[in-house]
Amino acid sequence: MEGISLLILATLIATSHASHVEIPRPIHLLRPQTGAGGHHIQGISCFSWRLGVETNNIRDWKTVPLSCEDYVGHYMLGDLYRKDCKLVADAAALYAQNLKLAGDGKDIWVFDIDETTLSNLPYYAKHGFGAEPYNSTQFNEWVYTGKAPPLPENLKLYKKLLSLGFKIVFLTGRAENQRKITVTNLKEAGYHTWEKLLLRGSSDENTTGVVYKSGQRKKLEKKGYRILGNMGDQWSDILGTHTGNRTFKVPDPMYYIS
Amino acid sequence: MEGISLLILATLIATSHASHVEIPRPIHLLRPQTGAGGHHIQGISCFSWRLGVETNNIRDWKTVPLSCEDYVGHYMLGDLYRKDCKLVADAAALYAQNLKLAGDGKDIWVFDIDETTLSNLPYYAKHGFGAEPYNSTQFNEWVYTGKAPPLPENLKLYKKLLSLGFKIVFLTGRAENQRKITVTNLKEAGYHTWEKLLLRGSSDENTTGVVYKSGQRKKLEKKGYRILGNMGDQWSDILGTHTGNRTFKVPDPMYYIS
Known part of the structure:
Protein backbone atom coordinates (compact mmCIF):
# COMPACT_ATOMS: atom_id res chain seq x y z
CA MET A 1 0.00 0.00 0.00
CA GLU A 2 2.89 2.36 0.66
CA GLY A 3 3.70 2.54 -3.06
CA ILE A 4 0.11 3.38 -3.88
CA SER A 5 0.02 5.98 -1.12
CA LEU A 6 3.08 7.65 -2.57
CA LEU A 7 1.50 7.66 -6.00
CA ILE A 8 -1.60 9.23 -4.52
CA LEU A 9 0.48 11.87 -2.81
CA ALA A 10 2.34 12.60 -6.01
CA THR A 11 -0.98 13.05 -7.73
CA LEU A 12 -2.31 15.23 -4.94
CA ILE A 13 0.74 17.41 -5.13
CA ALA A 14 0.59 17.56 -8.90
CA THR A 15 -3.07 18.42 -9.13
CA SER A 16 -2.95 20.97 -6.36
CA HIS A 17 -0.59 23.00 -8.51
CA ALA A 18 -2.82 23.13 -11.58
CA SER A 19 -3.60 26.75 -12.21
CA HIS A 20 -6.98 26.59 -13.95
CA VAL A 21 -10.09 24.46 -13.58
CA GLU A 22 -11.59 24.53 -17.05
CA ILE A 23 -12.16 21.07 -18.42
CA PRO A 24 -9.85 20.78 -21.43
CA ARG A 25 -10.63 18.99 -24.65
CA PRO A 26 -8.95 15.59 -24.91
CA ILE A 27 -5.50 16.31 -26.26
CA HIS A 28 -4.72 13.29 -28.37
CA LEU A 29 -5.00 9.58 -28.33
CA LEU A 30 -1.70 8.81 -26.69
CA ARG A 31 -2.56 10.96 -23.72
CA PRO A 32 1.01 12.13 -23.23
CA GLN A 33 0.14 14.99 -20.95
CA THR A 34 -1.64 12.93 -18.34
CA GLY A 35 -0.19 10.91 -15.53
CA ALA A 36 1.32 11.56 -12.16
CA GLY A 37 3.36 14.28 -13.86
CA GLY A 38 0.07 15.99 -14.61
CA HIS A 39 1.20 19.23 -13.04
CA HIS A 40 2.23 20.24 -16.54
CA ILE A 41 -1.37 20.18 -17.66
CA GLN A 42 -3.06 23.51 -18.05
CA GLY A 43 -6.66 22.84 -17.31
CA ILE A 44 -8.78 21.05 -14.85
CA SER A 45 -8.06 20.51 -11.18
CA CYS A 46 -9.02 16.87 -10.80
CA PHE A 47 -9.67 17.48 -7.11
CA SER A 48 -12.25 20.10 -7.98
CA TRP A 49 -13.66 17.99 -10.77
CA ARG A 50 -14.26 15.07 -8.42
CA LEU A 51 -15.90 17.35 -5.85
CA GLY A 52 -18.05 18.83 -8.62
CA VAL A 53 -19.18 15.36 -9.62
CA GLU A 54 -19.83 14.18 -6.07
CA THR A 55 -21.89 17.28 -5.28
CA ASN A 56 -23.96 16.98 -8.47
CA ASN A 57 -22.66 20.28 -9.78
CA ILE A 58 -21.25 18.60 -12.87
CA ARG A 59 -23.94 16.58 -14.63
CA ASP A 60 -24.46 14.57 -17.78
CA TRP A 61 -20.77 13.90 -18.27
CA LYS A 62 -19.87 11.06 -20.59
CA THR A 63 -16.37 10.09 -19.48
CA VAL A 64 -13.75 11.04 -16.93
CA PRO A 65 -11.64 13.85 -18.44
CA LEU A 66 -8.53 12.25 -19.91
CA SER A 67 -6.34 14.53 -17.83
CA CYS A 68 -7.96 13.03 -14.70
CA GLU A 69 -7.72 9.36 -15.69
CA ASP A 70 -4.66 8.73 -13.54
CA TYR A 71 -5.99 10.81 -10.68
CA VAL A 72 -9.26 8.85 -10.63
CA GLY A 73 -7.35 5.58 -10.94
CA HIS A 74 -5.12 6.36 -7.99
CA TYR A 75 -8.13 7.52 -6.00
CA MET A 76 -10.13 4.37 -6.72
CA LEU A 77 -7.25 2.02 -5.97
CA GLY A 78 -5.99 3.94 -2.99
CA ASP A 79 -6.82 4.53 0.59
CA LEU A 80 -8.96 7.64 0.20
CA TYR A 81 -11.79 5.98 -1.75
CA ARG A 82 -12.04 3.37 0.99
CA LYS A 83 -12.05 6.02 3.68
CA ASP A 84 -14.65 8.06 1.83
CA MET B 1 0.92 32.01 -2.21
CA GLU B 2 3.78 29.49 -2.28
CA GLY B 3 3.88 29.36 1.51
CA ILE B 4 0.17 28.71 1.70
CA SER B 5 0.44 26.04 -1.01
CA LEU B 6 3.12 24.27 0.98
CA LEU B 7 0.94 24.37 4.08
CA ILE B 8 -1.90 22.88 2.07
CA LEU B 9 0.34 20.16 0.77
CA ALA B 10 1.60 19.39 4.25
CA THR B 11 -1.99 19.07 5.36
CA LEU B 12 -2.91 16.90 2.39
CA ILE B 13 0.00 14.60 3.10
CA ALA B 14 -0.79 14.50 6.78
CA THR B 15 -4.47 13.77 6.40
CA SER B 16 -4.00 11.21 3.66
CA HIS B 17 -2.09 9.09 6.18
CA ALA B 18 -4.82 9.08 8.84
CA SER B 19 -5.81 5.51 9.38
CA HIS B 20 -9.43 5.75 10.53
CA VAL B 21 -12.38 7.93 9.66
CA GLU B 22 -14.49 7.89 12.81
CA ILE B 23 -15.22 11.36 14.11
CA PRO B 24 -13.51 11.55 17.48
CA ARG B 25 -14.85 13.41 20.48
CA PRO B 26 -13.08 16.74 21.01
CA ILE B 27 -9.98 15.82 22.97
CA HIS B 28 -9.47 18.79 25.23
CA LEU B 29 -9.53 22.52 25.19
CA LEU B 30 -5.92 23.10 24.23
CA ARG B 31 -6.31 21.02 21.08
CA PRO B 32 -2.77 19.69 21.24
CA GLN B 33 -3.36 16.95 18.71
CA THR B 34 -4.50 19.16 15.87
CA GLY B 35 -2.43 21.11 13.39
CA ALA B 36 -0.47 20.43 10.27
CA GLY B 37 1.17 17.65 12.24
CA GLY B 38 -2.27 16.07 12.40
CA HIS B 39 -1.02 12.81 10.98
CA HIS B 40 -0.54 11.72 14.58
CA ILE B 41 -4.28 11.87 15.14
CA GLN B 42 -6.11 8.60 15.27
CA GLY B 43 -9.54 9.37 14.00
CA ILE B 44 -11.18 11.23 11.22
CA SER B 45 -9.83 11.73 7.73
CA CYS B 46 -10.55 15.40 7.20
CA PHE B 47 -10.59 14.80 3.45
CA SER B 48 -13.40 12.30 3.86
CA TRP B 49 -15.18 14.47 6.39
CA ARG B 50 -15.25 17.40 3.98
CA LEU B 51 -16.54 15.20 1.16
CA GLY B 52 -19.16 13.82 3.54
CA VAL B 53 -20.30 17.35 4.36
CA GLU B 54 -20.31 18.53 0.75
CA THR B 55 -22.35 15.53 -0.40
CA ASN B 56 -24.89 15.92 2.43
CA ASN B 57 -23.97 12.56 3.93
CA ILE B 58 -23.01 14.21 7.20
CA ARG B 59 -25.87 16.35 8.49
CA ASP B 60 -26.83 18.38 11.52
CA TRP B 61 -23.25 18.90 12.63
CA LYS B 62 -22.63 21.70 15.07
CA THR B 63 -18.96 22.53 14.56
CA VAL B 64 -16.00 21.45 12.47
CA PRO B 65 -14.29 18.55 14.30
CA LEU B 66 -11.42 20.02 16.28
CA SER B 67 -9.01 17.64 14.58
CA CYS B 68 -10.00 19.20 11.23
CA GLU B 69 -9.78 22.86 12.25
CA ASP B 70 -6.37 23.35 10.65
CA TYR B 71 -7.29 21.32 7.61
CA VAL B 72 -10.41 23.42 7.02
CA GLY B 73 -8.45 26.60 7.66
CA HIS B 74 -5.80 25.71 5.12
CA TYR B 75 -8.49 24.69 2.65
CA MET B 76 -10.44 27.91 3.03
CA LEU B 77 -7.37 30.14 2.78
CA GLY B 78 -5.72 28.15 0.05
CA ASP B 79 -5.97 27.57 -3.63
CA LEU B 80 -8.27 24.56 -3.62
CA TYR B 81 -11.32 26.34 -2.17
CA ARG B 82 -10.99 28.96 -4.89
CA LYS B 83 -10.66 26.30 -7.56
CA ASP B 84 -13.63 24.39 -6.17
Missing part, protein backbone atom coordinates in the same frame (compact mmCIF):
# COMPACT_ATOMS: atom_id res chain seq x y z
CA CYS A 85 -16.83 4.95 1.54
CA LYS A 86 -16.33 4.12 5.21
CA LEU A 87 -17.43 7.57 6.27
CA VAL A 88 -20.69 7.22 4.32
CA ALA A 89 -21.32 3.73 5.69
CA ASP A 90 -20.56 4.91 9.23
CA ALA A 91 -22.95 7.85 8.86
CA ALA A 92 -25.62 5.48 7.57
CA ALA A 93 -25.06 3.01 10.42
CA LEU A 94 -25.25 5.79 12.99
CA TYR A 95 -28.50 7.03 11.48
CA ALA A 96 -29.98 3.53 11.25
CA GLN A 97 -29.19 2.46 14.77
CA ASN A 98 -30.90 5.52 16.19
CA LEU A 99 -34.16 4.73 14.43
CA LYS A 100 -37.02 2.96 16.17
CA LEU A 101 -38.34 0.34 13.77
CA ALA A 102 -41.99 -0.66 13.73
CA GLY A 103 -41.01 -4.30 13.55
CA ASP A 104 -43.74 -5.21 11.07
CA GLY A 105 -41.33 -6.11 8.29
CA LYS A 106 -42.10 -2.94 6.36
CA ASP A 107 -39.03 -0.94 7.37
CA ILE A 108 -36.76 -1.11 4.36
CA TRP A 109 -33.37 0.07 3.24
CA VAL A 110 -32.93 0.55 -0.50
CA PHE A 111 -29.52 -0.23 -1.92
CA ASP A 112 -28.37 0.35 -5.46
CA ILE A 113 -26.07 -2.46 -6.67
CA ASP A 114 -23.25 -1.37 -8.98
CA GLU A 115 -20.61 0.72 -7.15
CA THR A 116 -22.84 0.63 -4.07
CA THR A 117 -23.05 -2.98 -2.93
CA LEU A 118 -20.99 -4.62 -5.68
CA SER A 119 -17.84 -3.08 -7.10
CA ASN A 120 -16.96 -3.12 -10.77
CA LEU A 121 -13.52 -1.75 -10.07
CA PRO A 122 -11.80 -4.87 -11.50
CA TYR A 123 -13.51 -4.03 -14.79
CA TYR A 124 -12.95 -0.27 -14.73
CA ALA A 125 -9.29 -0.72 -13.78
CA LYS A 126 -8.87 -2.29 -17.21
CA HIS A 127 -10.94 0.38 -18.96
CA GLY A 128 -9.40 3.68 -17.95
CA PHE A 129 -11.36 4.14 -14.72
CA GLY A 130 -14.18 5.73 -16.67
CA ALA A 131 -11.97 7.68 -19.07
CA GLU A 132 -12.84 5.24 -21.87
CA PRO A 133 -16.31 5.58 -23.39
CA TYR A 134 -18.79 3.08 -21.92
CA ASN A 135 -18.97 -0.14 -23.89
CA SER A 136 -22.10 -2.05 -22.98
CA THR A 137 -20.98 -5.29 -24.67
CA GLN A 138 -17.75 -5.43 -22.73
CA PHE A 139 -19.37 -4.33 -19.50
CA ASN A 140 -22.10 -6.95 -19.77
CA GLU A 141 -19.46 -9.61 -20.38
CA TRP A 142 -17.96 -8.58 -17.07
CA VAL A 143 -21.35 -8.65 -15.35
CA TYR A 144 -21.90 -12.21 -16.60
CA THR A 145 -18.72 -13.39 -14.93
CA GLY A 146 -20.54 -12.78 -11.64
CA LYS A 147 -17.23 -11.90 -10.03
CA ALA A 148 -17.91 -8.39 -8.77
CA PRO A 149 -16.61 -8.11 -5.21
CA PRO A 150 -18.58 -6.34 -2.49
CA LEU A 151 -17.81 -2.84 -1.32
CA PRO A 152 -16.52 -3.95 2.06
CA GLU A 153 -17.95 -1.07 4.10
CA ASN A 154 -21.38 -1.40 2.57
CA LEU A 155 -21.41 -5.17 3.07
CA LYS A 156 -20.72 -4.47 6.73
CA LEU A 157 -23.53 -1.90 6.73
CA TYR A 158 -25.87 -4.43 5.08
CA LYS A 159 -25.15 -6.95 7.83
CA LYS A 160 -25.70 -4.34 10.50
CA LEU A 161 -29.02 -3.28 8.94
CA LEU A 162 -30.19 -6.89 8.90
CA SER A 163 -29.25 -7.28 12.55
CA LEU A 164 -31.21 -4.12 13.36
CA GLY A 165 -34.29 -5.60 11.71
CA PHE A 166 -34.33 -3.79 8.37
CA LYS A 167 -35.56 -5.50 5.26
CA ILE A 168 -33.28 -4.97 2.29
CA VAL A 169 -34.41 -3.95 -1.19
CA PHE A 170 -31.91 -3.95 -4.02
CA LEU A 171 -32.96 -1.52 -6.73
CA THR A 172 -30.67 -1.65 -9.74
CA GLY A 173 -30.44 -0.37 -13.28
CA ARG A 174 -29.31 -3.84 -14.34
CA ALA A 175 -31.70 -5.52 -16.75
CA GLU A 176 -34.18 -8.20 -15.74
CA ASN A 177 -32.33 -10.72 -17.94
CA GLN A 178 -29.35 -10.33 -15.62
CA ARG A 179 -31.33 -11.45 -12.57
CA LYS A 180 -29.81 -14.90 -12.30
CA ILE A 181 -26.19 -13.81 -12.47
CA THR A 182 -26.92 -10.88 -10.18
CA VAL A 183 -28.40 -13.21 -7.56
CA THR A 184 -25.37 -15.47 -7.86
CA ASN A 185 -22.97 -12.57 -7.58
CA LEU A 186 -24.75 -10.96 -4.63
CA LYS A 187 -24.76 -14.22 -2.70
CA GLU A 188 -21.15 -14.95 -3.50
CA ALA A 189 -20.21 -11.46 -2.38
CA GLY A 190 -21.88 -12.03 0.99
CA TYR A 191 -25.35 -10.54 0.46
CA HIS A 192 -27.28 -13.68 1.31
CA THR A 193 -30.82 -12.40 1.81
CA TRP A 194 -33.18 -9.64 0.72
CA GLU A 195 -36.81 -8.69 0.60
CA LYS A 196 -36.80 -7.69 -3.06
CA LEU A 197 -34.39 -7.53 -5.95
CA LEU A 198 -35.78 -5.04 -8.46
CA LEU A 199 -34.23 -5.00 -11.92
CA ARG A 200 -35.09 -2.90 -14.92
CA GLY A 201 -37.81 -4.54 -16.98
CA SER A 202 -38.50 -4.04 -20.65
CA SER A 203 -41.14 -1.37 -19.92
CA ASP A 204 -38.49 0.70 -18.12
CA GLU A 205 -35.94 0.42 -20.88
CA ASN A 206 -36.31 3.92 -22.22
CA THR A 207 -36.64 5.84 -18.99
CA THR A 208 -33.88 7.59 -17.11
CA GLY A 209 -32.57 6.10 -13.92
CA VAL A 210 -34.20 8.77 -11.84
CA VAL A 211 -37.65 8.15 -13.36
CA TYR A 212 -37.34 4.36 -13.25
CA LYS A 213 -36.14 4.31 -9.65
CA SER A 214 -38.68 6.88 -8.46
CA GLY A 215 -41.42 4.72 -9.97
CA GLN A 216 -40.13 1.60 -8.27
CA ARG A 217 -39.91 3.37 -4.92
CA LYS A 218 -43.43 4.68 -5.35
CA LYS A 219 -44.65 1.10 -5.86
CA LEU A 220 -42.80 0.01 -2.72
CA GLU A 221 -44.50 2.72 -0.68
CA LYS A 222 -47.88 1.77 -2.15
CA LYS A 223 -47.26 -1.73 -0.85
CA GLY A 224 -46.84 -0.29 2.61
CA TYR A 225 -43.06 -0.29 2.81
CA ARG A 226 -41.36 2.60 4.58
CA ILE A 227 -38.11 3.59 2.89
CA LEU A 228 -36.02 4.61 5.87
CA GLY A 229 -32.71 4.66 4.05
CA ASN A 230 -31.74 4.91 0.40
CA MET A 231 -28.14 4.54 -0.72
CA GLY A 232 -26.56 4.80 -4.13
CA ASP A 233 -23.46 5.97 -5.95
CA GLN A 234 -25.45 8.03 -8.47
CA TRP A 235 -27.50 11.12 -7.74
CA SER A 236 -30.20 9.51 -9.89
CA ASP A 237 -30.44 6.83 -7.18
CA ILE A 238 -31.36 9.31 -4.49
CA LEU A 239 -33.05 12.23 -6.24
CA GLY A 240 -36.50 12.24 -7.81
CA THR A 241 -39.58 11.31 -5.81
CA HIS A 242 -40.21 8.88 -2.94
CA THR A 243 -36.53 9.20 -2.12
CA GLY A 244 -36.95 7.87 1.40
CA ASN A 245 -36.45 9.26 4.86
CA ARG A 246 -32.76 9.77 4.32
CA THR A 247 -30.38 9.33 1.42
CA PHE A 248 -26.69 8.47 1.24
CA LYS A 249 -24.38 9.20 -1.68
CA VAL A 250 -21.56 6.70 -2.14
CA PRO A 251 -18.50 8.08 -3.98
CA ASP A 252 -18.17 7.29 -7.68
CA PRO A 253 -16.03 9.45 -9.94
CA MET A 254 -16.00 6.85 -12.76
CA TYR A 255 -19.32 7.30 -14.49
CA TYR A 256 -22.57 9.25 -14.55
CA ILE A 257 -26.10 7.88 -14.96
CA SER A 258 -28.97 10.32 -15.36
CA CYS B 85 -15.69 27.61 -6.24
CA LYS B 86 -14.55 28.39 -9.76
CA LEU B 87 -15.62 24.99 -11.01
CA VAL B 88 -19.13 25.48 -9.62
CA ALA B 89 -19.37 29.00 -11.07
CA ASP B 90 -18.10 27.77 -14.43
CA ALA B 91 -20.62 24.93 -14.47
CA ALA B 92 -23.38 27.43 -13.64
CA ALA B 93 -22.25 29.85 -16.34
CA LEU B 94 -22.13 27.06 -18.92
CA TYR B 95 -25.64 25.97 -17.96
CA ALA B 96 -26.98 29.54 -17.97
CA GLN B 97 -25.57 30.56 -21.31
CA ASN B 98 -27.16 27.57 -23.01
CA LEU B 99 -30.64 28.51 -21.81
CA LYS B 100 -33.10 30.37 -23.97
CA LEU B 101 -34.66 33.07 -21.82
CA ALA B 102 -38.22 34.19 -22.39
CA GLY B 103 -37.16 37.80 -22.03
CA ASP B 104 -40.21 38.85 -20.05
CA GLY B 105 -38.23 39.64 -16.90
CA LYS B 106 -39.45 36.52 -15.13
CA ASP B 107 -36.34 34.39 -15.62
CA ILE B 108 -34.61 34.48 -12.28
CA TRP B 109 -31.50 33.17 -10.63
CA VAL B 110 -31.70 32.68 -6.87
CA PHE B 111 -28.54 33.32 -4.89
CA ASP B 112 -28.02 32.70 -1.22
CA ILE B 113 -25.86 35.41 0.37
CA ASP B 114 -23.48 34.21 3.11
CA GLU B 115 -20.68 32.02 1.74
CA THR B 116 -22.36 32.19 -1.68
CA THR B 117 -22.22 35.80 -2.81
CA LEU B 118 -20.58 37.37 0.26
CA SER B 119 -17.78 35.69 2.15
CA ASN B 120 -17.52 35.71 5.93
CA LEU B 121 -14.08 34.19 5.78
CA PRO B 122 -12.49 37.23 7.51
CA TYR B 123 -14.77 36.47 10.46
CA TYR B 124 -14.34 32.71 10.47
CA ALA B 125 -10.58 32.98 10.14
CA LYS B 126 -10.66 34.56 13.60
CA HIS B 127 -13.11 31.97 14.96
CA GLY B 128 -11.57 28.63 14.24
CA PHE B 129 -12.97 28.24 10.71
CA GLY B 130 -16.14 26.78 12.16
CA ALA B 131 -14.45 24.73 14.89
CA GLU B 132 -15.66 27.21 17.51
CA PRO B 133 -19.35 27.04 18.42
CA TYR B 134 -21.44 29.62 16.58
CA ASN B 135 -21.81 32.86 18.51
CA SER B 136 -24.67 34.90 17.10
CA THR B 137 -23.70 38.08 18.97
CA GLN B 138 -20.18 38.08 17.60
CA PHE B 139 -21.29 37.03 14.14
CA ASN B 140 -23.91 39.77 13.96
CA GLU B 141 -21.31 42.33 15.03
CA TRP B 142 -19.32 41.21 11.99
CA VAL B 143 -22.38 41.43 9.75
CA TYR B 144 -22.97 45.00 10.90
CA THR B 145 -19.50 46.04 9.79
CA GLY B 146 -20.78 45.51 6.24
CA LYS B 147 -17.28 44.49 5.20
CA ALA B 148 -17.88 41.00 3.82
CA PRO B 149 -16.04 40.66 0.52
CA PRO B 150 -17.60 38.98 -2.50
CA LEU B 151 -16.81 35.43 -3.53
CA PRO B 152 -14.92 36.48 -6.67
CA GLU B 153 -16.10 33.66 -8.92
CA ASN B 154 -19.73 34.13 -7.97
CA LEU B 155 -19.52 37.91 -8.45
CA LYS B 156 -18.26 37.14 -11.95
CA LEU B 157 -21.14 34.70 -12.44
CA TYR B 158 -23.61 37.33 -11.18
CA LYS B 159 -22.35 39.82 -13.76
CA LYS B 160 -22.56 37.22 -16.48
CA LEU B 161 -26.12 36.31 -15.51
CA LEU B 162 -27.13 39.97 -15.64
CA SER B 163 -25.59 40.30 -19.08
CA LEU B 164 -27.52 37.22 -20.22
CA GLY B 165 -30.77 38.86 -19.09
CA PHE B 166 -31.43 37.04 -15.82
CA LYS B 167 -33.10 38.81 -12.93
CA ILE B 168 -31.35 38.20 -9.65
CA VAL B 169 -33.08 37.25 -6.42
CA PHE B 170 -31.09 37.15 -3.20
CA LEU B 171 -32.68 34.78 -0.70
CA THR B 172 -30.92 34.82 2.64
CA GLY B 173 -31.32 33.53 6.16
CA ARG B 174 -30.25 36.96 7.40
CA ALA B 175 -32.92 38.75 9.40
CA GLU B 176 -35.09 41.53 7.99
CA ASN B 177 -33.52 43.97 10.48
CA GLN B 178 -30.21 43.45 8.69
CA ARG B 179 -31.61 44.65 5.36
CA LYS B 180 -29.91 48.03 5.36
CA ILE B 181 -26.41 46.79 6.11
CA THR B 182 -26.90 43.88 3.71
CA VAL B 183 -27.82 46.27 0.91
CA THR B 184 -24.79 48.41 1.72
CA ASN B 185 -22.50 45.40 1.82
CA LEU B 186 -23.84 43.84 -1.39
CA LYS B 187 -23.39 47.10 -3.28
CA GLU B 188 -19.92 47.69 -1.89
CA ALA B 189 -18.96 44.14 -2.87
CA GLY B 190 -20.03 44.79 -6.46
CA TYR B 191 -23.59 43.43 -6.52
CA HIS B 192 -25.23 46.65 -7.66
CA THR B 193 -28.69 45.54 -8.74
CA TRP B 194 -31.30 42.87 -8.07
CA GLU B 195 -34.96 42.07 -8.55
CA LYS B 196 -35.59 41.10 -4.94
CA LEU B 197 -33.70 40.84 -1.70
CA LEU B 198 -35.59 38.42 0.54
CA LEU B 199 -34.64 38.33 4.20
CA ARG B 200 -36.07 36.28 7.02
CA GLY B 201 -39.04 38.04 8.59
CA SER B 202 -40.34 37.57 12.10
CA SER B 203 -42.92 35.02 10.92
CA ASP B 204 -40.11 32.84 9.58
CA GLU B 205 -38.02 33.03 12.73
CA ASN B 206 -38.76 29.57 13.99
CA THR B 207 -38.64 27.63 10.75
CA THR B 208 -35.68 25.77 9.34
CA GLY B 209 -33.79 27.18 6.41
CA VAL B 210 -35.18 24.58 4.08
CA VAL B 211 -38.81 25.36 5.02
CA TYR B 212 -38.31 29.11 4.96
CA LYS B 213 -36.55 29.11 1.62
CA SER B 214 -38.95 26.63 0.01
CA GLY B 215 -41.81 28.91 1.06
CA GLN B 216 -40.13 31.97 -0.40
CA ARG B 217 -39.43 30.18 -3.67
CA LYS B 218 -43.03 29.01 -3.83
CA LYS B 219 -44.15 32.64 -3.52
CA LEU B 220 -41.78 33.64 -6.31
CA GLU B 221 -43.23 31.00 -8.61
CA LYS B 222 -46.76 32.09 -7.70
CA LYS B 223 -45.79 35.56 -8.88
CA GLY B 224 -44.84 34.08 -12.23
CA TYR B 225 -41.10 33.93 -11.81
CA ARG B 226 -39.26 30.97 -13.28
CA ILE B 227 -36.37 29.84 -11.08
CA LEU B 228 -33.87 28.72 -13.66
CA GLY B 229 -30.92 28.54 -11.33
CA ASN B 230 -30.57 28.27 -7.57
CA MET B 231 -27.21 28.50 -5.87
CA GLY B 232 -26.21 28.18 -2.24
CA ASP B 233 -23.51 26.88 0.05
CA GLN B 234 -25.98 24.92 2.21
CA TRP B 235 -28.02 21.92 1.13
CA SER B 236 -30.95 23.66 2.81
CA ASP B 237 -30.63 26.34 0.12
CA ILE B 238 -31.19 23.89 -2.70
CA LEU B 239 -33.27 21.03 -1.26
CA GLY B 240 -36.93 21.18 -0.28
CA THR B 241 -39.59 22.24 -2.75
CA HIS B 242 -39.64 24.67 -5.69
CA THR B 243 -35.89 24.20 -5.90
CA GLY B 244 -35.67 25.53 -9.42
CA ASN B 245 -34.66 24.10 -12.75
CA ARG B 246 -31.12 23.44 -11.62
CA THR B 247 -29.25 23.80 -8.36
CA PHE B 248 -25.62 24.50 -7.58
CA LYS B 249 -23.85 23.69 -4.32
CA VAL B 250 -21.03 26.08 -3.38
CA PRO B 251 -18.39 24.57 -1.08
CA ASP B 252 -18.66 25.35 2.63
CA PRO B 253 -17.01 23.12 5.20
CA MET B 254 -17.33 25.72 8.01
CA TYR B 255 -20.92 25.40 9.17
CA TYR B 256 -24.20 23.61 8.68
CA ILE B 257 -27.68 25.12 8.51
CA SER B 258 -30.68 22.80 8.42
